[in-house]
Amino acid sequence: MIESWPILSILIFLPIFGAFLILLIPNKINQEGEILKNSTTNIKLVSLWTSIMTFLMTLLLSLKFNYTEKQYQFIEFYEWVPSLGIVYRVGLDGLSLPFIVLTAFLVPICILCSWNTIQHKIKEFMISFLILEAFIIGMFSALDIVVFYIFFEAVLIPMFLIIGIWGGVERIYASFKFFLYTLLGSVLMLIAIIYIIGTTGTSDLIQVLDYDFSKTEQLLLFLGFFFSFAVKVPMWPFHTWLPDAHVQAPTAGSIILAGILLKMGGYGFLRFSLPLFPDASLFYQPYIFFLSCVAIVYTSFVAFAQQDIKKLIAYSSVAHMGFVTIGIFCFNTQGLDGAVFQMVSHGIISGALFLAIGVIYERTHTRDINKLGDFATTMPKYSVFLMFFTLGSVGLPGTSGFIGEVLVLIGSWKVNPLVAIISGFSLILGAIYMLRFYRKISFGISENQDKYEIHDVNIREFMILIPLVIFIILFGIFPNIVLNFLKVPHFLILETFK
Amino acid sequence: MFIQNIINNYLQIPGIDGMLLAMPEIFIFCSTLILMILDIFFFKEKSFKNTNKFGIFIIIIAFFLALLLPSTGVAFNGLYFVSELSTFFKLIILLSIFFVFLLSHDKADIEGIKFSEFNFLLLLSTCGMLILVSSNSFLTFFLALELQALPIYVMCALKKNDIKSAEASLKYFLLGALSSGFILFGISLIYGFVGSISFEQVSNISLKENMGINFGLILILAGVAFKISSAPFHMWAPDVYEGTPSPITFFIATAPKISILGILVYLIYRVFSGIHDNLSDLIIVLSLSSMLVGSIGAIVQKNLKRLIAYSSIAHMGFILVGMVAFSEKGLHAIMYYLIIYLFLLTGVFAIILSLQKDDKPIELISDLKGLYNDHPFISICLLIFMFSLAGIPPLSGFFGKWLVFFSAIDSGFYILAILGVLFSVISAFYYLKIIRVMFFENSDTPLNLDGNREIRFLINLSLFISVLFFALFPIFDYMILNTKI
Numbered sequence: 001m002i003e004s005w006p007i008l009s010i011l012i013f014l015p016i017f018g019a020f021l022i023l024l025i026p027n028k029i030n031q032e033g034e035i036l037k038n039s040t041t042n043i044k045l046v047s048l049w050t051s052i053m054t055f056l057m058t059l060l061l062s063l064k065f066n067y068t069e070k071q072y073q074f075i076e077f078y079e080w081v082p083s084l085g086i087v088y089r090v091g092l093d094g095l096s097l098p099f100i101v102l103t104a105f106l107v108p109i110c111i112l113c114s115w116n117t118i119q120h121k122i123k124e125f126m127i128s129f130l131i132l133e134a135f136i137i138g139m140f141s142a143l144d145i146v147v148f149y150i151f152f153e154a155v156l157i158p159m160f161l162i163i164g165i166w167g168g169v170e171r172i173y174a175s176f177k178f179f180l181y182t183l184l185g186s187v188l189m190l191i192a193i194i195y196i197i198g199t200t201g202t203s204d205l206i207q208v209l210d211y212d213f214s215k216t217e218q219l220l221l222f223l224g225f226f227f228s229f230a231v232k233v234p235m236w237p238f239h240t241w242l243p244d245a246h247v248q249a250p251t252a253g254s255i256i257l258a259g260i261l262l263k264m265g266g267y268g269f270l271r272f273s274l275p276l277f278p279d280a281s282l283f284y285q286p287y288i289f290f291l292s293c294v295a296i297v298y299t300s301f302v303a304f305a306q307q308d309i310k311k312l313i314a315y316s317s318v319a320h321m322g323f324v325t326i327g328i329f330c331f332n333t334q335g336l337d338g339a340v341f342q343m344v345s346h347g348i349i350s351g352a353l354f355l356a357i358g359v360i361y362e363r364t365h366t367r368d369i370n371k372l373g374d375f376a377t378t379m380p381k382y383s384v385f386l387m388f389f390t391l392g393s394v395g396l397p398g399t400s401g402f403i404g405e406v407l408v409l410i411g412s413w414k415v416n417p418l419v420a421i422i423s424g425f426s427l428i429l430g431a432i433y434m435l436r437f438y439r440k441i442s443f444g445i446s447e448n449q450d451k452y453e454i455h456d457v458n459i460r461e462f463m464i465l466i467p468l469v470i471f472i473i474l475f476g477i478f479p480n481i482v483l484n485f486l487k488v489p490h491f492l493i494l495e496t497f498k
Numbered sequence: 499m500f501i502q503n504i505i506n507n508y509l510q511i512p513g514i515d516g517m518l519l520a521m522p523e524i525f526i527f528c529s530t531l532i533l534m535i536l537d538i539f540f541f542k543e544k545s546f547k548n549t550n551k552f553g554i555f556i557i558i559i560a561f562f563l564a565l566l567l568p569s570t571g572v573a574f575n576g577l578y579f580v581s582e583l584s585t586f587f588k589l590i591i592l593l594s595i596f597f598v599f600l601l602s603h604d605k606a607d608i609e610g611i612k613f614s615e616f617n618f619l620l621l622l623s624t625c626g627m628l629i630l631v632s633s634n635s636f637l638t639f640f641l642a643l644e645l646q647a648l649p650i651y652v653m654c655a656l657k658k659n660d661i662k663s664a665e666a667s668l669k670y671f672l673l674g675a676l677s678s679g680f681i682l683f684g685i686s687l688i689y690g691f692v693g694s695i696s697f698e699q700v701s702n703i704s705l706k707e708n709m710g711i712n713f714g715l716i717l718i719l720a721g722v723a724f725k726i727s728s729a730p731f732h733m734w735a736p737d738v739y740e741g742t743p744s745p746i747t748f749f750i751a752t753a754p755k756i757s758i759l760g761i762l763v764y765l766i767y768r769v770f771s772g773i774h775d776n777l778s779d780l781i782i783v784l785s786l787s788s789m790l791v792g793s794i795g796a797i798v799q800k801n802l803k804r805l806i807a808y809s810s811i812a813h814m815g816f817i818l819v820g821m822v823a824f825s826e827k828g829l830h831a832i833m834y835y836l837i838i839y840l841f842l843l844t845g846v847f848a849i850i851l852s853l854q855k856d857d858k859p860i861e862l863i864s865d866l867k868g869l870y871n872d873h874p875f876i877s878i879c880l881l882i883f884m885f886s887l888a889g890i891p892p893l894s895g896f897f898g899k900w901l902v903f904f905s906a907i908d909s910g911f912y913i914l915a916i917l918g919v920l921f922s923v924i925s926a927f928y929y930l931k932i933i934r935v936m937f938f939e940n941s942d943t944p945l946n947l948d949g950n951r952e953i954r955f956l957i958n959l960s961l962f963i964s965v966l967f968f969a970l971f972p973i974f975d976y977m978i979l980n981t982k983i
Contacts, residue, residue, distance in 0.1 A: 081975050084904070124874075150891035150968075157885055160930070164938050172938050176930060183890075183926055187919035190900070194907045194915070 008074045008090045011057050011100075012138045015107075015130040018050025022126050040122050047126035048111050051133065055104040062097055067484050070492065072143060072206070085202040089143040094485035095270055096140045098340065099263055102347045103140070105467075106259045107133045110252035112464045113355055117251060117362055118166055125166060129252065132158035136260055140267065145193050145203045148271075152228075152264065153186050159253070159261065167248040174248035181241040185231030192224025196276075208276065215279050222280035225273050232265030235288075235325055236295035239318045246314035247367075251358030254310065258317050259351035263343045266324045270340070270493065274328070278496045281329065285415075288329045293422045295322035300429035304436070309360075309367045312437055313353050316393060319430060320346045326423060327408035331497050335411025336490040337483055342404025344482055345475055349392040349401055352468040356386050359461055360441075363454050369437065373444035378454045383442045385457070385465045390438040392472045394431045400475035516573030519580045522560040522588065523628045529556045530621040537614050546606055549617040554599045556621060561592040564628075572634060576696055579634040582981045583829075587631040587760030590836055594752040595624045597844045600952040602745035605851050608859060609743035610657040619649035620749070627757035631764075636685045636695040639761060643681065646754055647674050647725075653749070654742045666741025673734045677724030684717030701769045712776055718765075719780055725758045727807070728784045728814045729791035736799075739807035744859060747803055748847040751810050752840055759817065763832060766821055774824050781822050782914055788815030789918060793925035802850060802863050805928060806843075809887060812925050813839055816902050819918055823905035831901035833978050838886075838898040838967065845883045845960025849876055852949035852957070860945070863932060867941035876947060877936045879961050884933050886964045888926040894967035 022043050028036040065073060072091035080088045092100070110129060118125050132155060139151035156179055164175035197203045200211045213221065231238045242262075246254050274281050296319045303315035320342065327339030359382060360375070361367055376383045392399035395406075405427060413420040457465065475482060517524065533552050541548045564585055572579045598620060606612040626645030633639040651674065655667035685695065691710040692700050720731060727735035739747050770777060792812025799805040813835075820832040853860050853869070853876070860866065870877040886893035899922060906915040949957070963970070 079972075081971050083975050083979050084901075150896070153891050153896075157890060160933075161937070164934065172934055175938075176927070176934075179930060180923060180927060184920070184923045187923055188916070190919055191903065191907065191912075191915055194900070194904050195912075198904070198908050 006076050007057070007061065008092065008141050009076055011054065011061070012090070012134055012141065014054050014057065015050055015134040015137070018047060018053075019127040019130040019134075021050075022046050022123060022130070025123070027123060043123050043126055044111070044115060047130055048108060050130060051104070051108040051111055054133065054137075055101075055108060058097075058101045058104040061092065062101055062485075065092070065094075065097055065485070067094065068488065070488055075143070085197060085204070086146045087144050087202075087204050088147060089204055089206070090138070090141045090147070091143045092141055093489050094487065095267070095340070095489040098344050098482055098485055099140045099260070099267055100137055102263075102344055103133060103136050103260050105471075106255060106347065106351050109351070109355065109464050109468070110255050112460060113255070113358055114250065114252040115460060117358065121165060125162070128158040128161050129256075132162070132256065136264075139264065143205045145196065145205060145208065145272075147203075148205075149186070149190065149193055152189075152268075153183070155261065155264070156182055159257070162253045163245060163249045166250045166253070168250075169248075170244070171248045174244040177241045178245040181238075182228075182231055184227075185238070186228040188224045189228035192221045195221060195224075205271075213277065218277040218280035219283060222273060222277040222284060225268065225277075226284070229265040229268040229273065230291075232268070233262060233321045233325060234265070234318060235291050235321070236298060236318065237291075239295070239299070242318060243311045243314040246317075246354075247308060247310045251354060251361070254354040254358075255351040258313070258354055259347040262317060262321055263347060266321070266328060266339060266343050269325070269328050270336070270489075274331075274493050275496050282331070282497070285329045285331075288325055289412075289416060289419045292322040292325045292329075293419060295319060295325075296423050296426040297429070300426050300433065304429070304433040307369050309357050309369055309372075309437065309441075310354070312369070312433065313350060313357065316430065316434065317346070317350050319426065320350070320393075323405055323408045323423060326412050326419060327404075330408070330411040330415045331494065332411050332414055333490055333494065334407050334414070336493065337486055338404050338407025338409075338411055340486050340490075341400070341475075341479060341482055342408060345392070345400035345404050345472070348468055348471050348475070349389060349399075352385075352389045352465070352472070353393060355464065355468070356382070356389055359457060369440050372441055374442075375454075376442040379456045381462070382457050385469060386438065386442065388469045388472060390434050392476075394434045395427055398473065398476045400472050400479070402476060403479040515568075515571065516578070518567055519571050519573045520578060520629075520632070521567050522564040522592075523625050523632075525563055526556060526560050526621055526625045526628070529559075530618055530625070533621075534618055537618075541614070545614040546612045546616070547603075549614040550599060550603050550606075553617040553621055554596065554603075557592055557596045557599060557624070560624075560628075561589065561596070564588045564592065576698060577635050577638045578629075578632055580632055583763070584631045584760065586833060586978075586981050587756060588628050590840060591624065591627050591631070591753050591756050591760075594756060594840055594844075595620065595749075597840075597956060598745055598749045598753070600956055601748055601844075601847060601851055603952050604950040605745060605953070608854070609745060609851075610660065611653075611743050611746065613656060616653060616656060619653050623647075623649040623653075624753070627753060630757045631760035633761060634697050636689070636697070636700075640678075640682060640685060643725075643758075644678065646757060647678070650674075650750060650754065653746050654738065656746070657743055660741075662741035663743070664741075666738040669734050669741075670738045673724060677721040677731070679721075680717045680724070681721035684714040684719075684721065687711070687714030687717065697764075697769045701771065712773065715770060715773070715777065716780065719777070719784075722758055722762055723784055726755045726762075726814055727811055728818060729787040729811055732788070732791060732811045735811060736795075736804045736807040739803045739810075740801055744803070744847060744851050747806075748843060751806070751843055751847075755810075755814070756836055756840070759832065759836065762821065763829065767824070767829065771824075778822050778824060781818055782911070785815045785818035785822060786914065786917060788812060788818065789921040789925075790815075793921045793928075796925065796928045797931075799928070800862055800864070802861060802865070805863065805932075806846065809925065809928070810843075812921065813887075815921070816899065816918065819902045819906050819911075819914060822911055822914060823909040825905060825909050827901075827908050828905035830978050830981075831898075831905045833981070834901050834974065835898040837974070838894045838964075841960045841963040842883050842886055842895060844956050845879060845964065846887075848949075848953045848956040848960065849880050849883075852876070852947055852953045854946040854948055855943065857946070863935055865945070866932065866935045867939050869936040869945055871940065872944050873947045876949075876957070879957055880936060881933050882961060882964055884929040888929040889922050890926075892968050894964040897967055897971060 028039045075091035078088040080086045135154045142148035160179045299315045299318040306312040324339045327335040392401045395401040569585050623646050626642050630642035651671040657663035724731040792808050796808035820828040855865050886895035889895045889899040903915045
């Protein structure tokens with residue numbers, strides 16, 4: 001029965017519906033002009049429940065999902081603009097489902113972690129966040145290039161507001177840089193998409209996949225898509241927006257940025273660039289390997305020099321995403337599996353790290369690594385959590401970070417051993433800067449320790465940190481939970497290369 | 499058709515067909531004259547309000563006349579024609595005039611233009627515009643062009659004691675007269691080489707090799723570019739926009755440009771289709787330079803209306819891309835773009851008119867500081883209009899941009915499309931700047947919101963169109979696809 005429902009559209013529009021409900025909650029104001037506490041609590045609760053409902057629906061979807069089916073599932077199809085060949089087609093395959101579940105998993109965490117930190121304009125914050133969630137889910141489930149593009153770029157609007165309104169001191173600069181950088185990348189994709197529709201006469205991905213582009217067309221179209229995805233990933237040298245955006249965004253913004261928005265690039269490569277332009281992908285493989293290697297090594301060194309913890313994690317994200325792009329362009333099963341797994345695991349780990357930083361920042365109001373320290377004695381529970389996240393980020397066996405990296409290394413060794421050696425070497429660099437960070441935070445001596453009143457993680461923070469730890473270890477021990485989804489889509493992608 | 503049948507069967511008057519085709523114009527003209535007399539003898543104190551209300555009434559009737567009367571035909575010995583395309587442009591023009599009336603209804607007082615002449619001039623200019631999009635010979639073309647332009651020069655100067663208004667009017671008049679001179683010289687050259695001023699005869703003659711005709715065409719194009727404020731003929735626009743009262747700025751920014759684009763479409767797609775290759779290079783230059791000037795020039799602006807002037811120059815550049823494409827897709831893209839742009843500008847001007855700082859209309863971008871804290875709904879509306887003007891999906895502006903570049907790529911103008919989207923990124927910067935001022939900054943002096951019913955209606959209407967355009971797209975698609983040139 002449930003199969004006949006437009007379940008995916010319900011999933012996309014459920015957060016928007018929640019946002020609409022929040023809009024209806026009045027801001028009751030007391031005599032001093034402050035917003036009454038119970039109306040803000042209502043707002044928070046509505047948004048939390050909406051996001052939890054969305055998460056439960058994605059779990060339902062993954063239970064109903066058939067691993068072995070080669071077609072897209074939960075497909076919905078409506079004519080939209082017949083004269084231009086644009087249709088509204090959404091559907092899922094094993095590639096998009098993990099990302100949708102990840103999105104729906106991280107959003108309640110983001111809402112919970114901004115429970116007390118967001119002090120003003122709570123209503124608007126929650127609305128932006130739910131709309132952002134809807135756009136992201138829409139983007140991951142779109143099977144029409146135009147629908148994909150619309151969601152892909154629409155994500156910029158709420159994210160721009162989240163950084164710009166609730167961000168740090170330099171928020172305006174960071175939000176402008178984020179917006180214009182990503183917009184510049186994606187308009188070139190617009191041109192490529194228009195060209196594809198012009199030549200194939202449709203924007204329906206399933207039909208476009210059957211069309212064979214000539215070599216020259218592929219080389220140019222690939223570049224059009226490449227710039228927008230490379231900015232999103234972000235690949236070196238298109239990464240400069242990321243540290244600014246991360247540092248200035250509020251904690252929840254950083255989590256969603258590192259956890260999901262960066263994955264849009266990798267997902268785009270897998271969904272469009274590889275299947276549509278196989279020849280061009282092969283042609284550009286060495287260049288992308290080069291950029292990724294530079295990203296991994298260079299940003300690791302840069303991360304080592306950072307004083308601001310958020311910047312450190314931001315640069316480490318660039319390095320980790322370097323692994324993803326290497327894995328994607330290996331064109332073998334291990335590489336692709338490793339890339340997607342690395343994306344999912346990085347989504348959880350980097351989200352967790354930003355959350356952990358948010359916990360410190362809430363108490364100390366600083367992110368300077370030199371001013372912090374000795375949390376092992378002041379916040380013992382917190383230090384244990386942070387250790388899990390740090391080790392996950394380093395890629396310790398048993399955590400989810402390990403699986404992704406090792407699969408990518410195996411995959412790249414088959415194609416180009418030099419790349420595997422360079423990226424393997426940088427695993428050590430990653431360990432150096434992350435462990436330095438952990439040593440300083442947990443065991444180092446801080447300069448002005450006495451100024452802060454530090455209490456350990458409270459029940460709310462505990463509740464949001466626990467699932468993250470569980471998933472990091474669960475995916476580290478049973479990677480097949482994710483990898484099962486990926487078998488068929490990766491097989492189909494690799495088919496096009498034969 | 500129904501009305502035509504009745505008239506043909508029951509009232510056999512010679513020449514009634516031609517009269518029927520031109521009925522909206524005739525109706526507006528006659529009723530304006532009657533309204534003037536009524537105003538002198540009856541309206542006295544409430545002169546402005548009453549003429550304004552009658553004006554709205556006249557426009558609505560003209561709208562339905564244009565909609566329901568026969569939609570194709572040639573009249574008055576080939577001087578005048580009506581096609582589905584010209585009817586489309588007439589409807590859009592009447593819609594924008596309707597918006598002008600609504601915007602000025604309660605705001606004329608504070609803007610200093612509370613003279614009943616405003617309404618008469620507006621109606622006369624409308625009459626000129628409707629004739630312009632229907633003109634089928636260079637004579638009608640030029641006369642209609644002047645009929646639409648002359649009232650505008652006067653309207654710019656309505657705020658008699660304001661030095662900026664006088665400057666704007668003088669600048670607009672001098673440059674407008676100069677461009678009319680260009681057009682007239684171009685027409686005379688074409689007449690000299692073709693021997694006719696009828697569009698039909700001009701389009702029948704092979705024009706490609708003829709230097710004189712090409713030269714005349716360049717002159718006409720330059721004059722038209724003046725009127726639609728396309729770079730490099732844009733210099734008047736920022737000053738005129740800044741100097742004139744807001745309802746008139748809105749009027750200048752929409753209706754005359756729509757009518758001139760309407761006749762330009764006809765000239766390019768029909769009359770001079772034989773020499774489109776020569777023309778397209780010129781239009782590419784106009785289009786690219788407009789996008790360049792519009793997007794770079796707006797960055798440094800501090801005055802809100804100057805910024806809108808530059809942004810409208812950039813948007814003219816985008817619209818001209820559709821002209822370059824020279825295909826049915828390009829034509830449809832222009833039509834879409836005009837609808838979308840009209841609604842967006844309506845929303846923006848309705849908001850500008852409804853806001854006051856220290857009992858004066860807002861002028862600078864920095865006056866919008868902290869708007870979000872004072873009036874959340876209005877600022878969210880403006881946010882949506884700005885993102886839409888910047889062409890961010892899923893808002894309406896994106897679809898306009900998309901269709902225009904679609905037509906360009908479809909016709910093989912790849913470089914133009916790529917440069918166009920890059921300029922659109924640059925222009926996103928200054929739209930973001932307005933959002934920044936509203937949302938990210940705070941101010942000490944609060945803004946007053948004084949939106950009457952008409953203005954609230956316009957804001958809501960524009961919001962509706964720009965947010966839900968994606969849902970209305972199939973409907974527009976159906977309407978526009980069935981329009982023949």
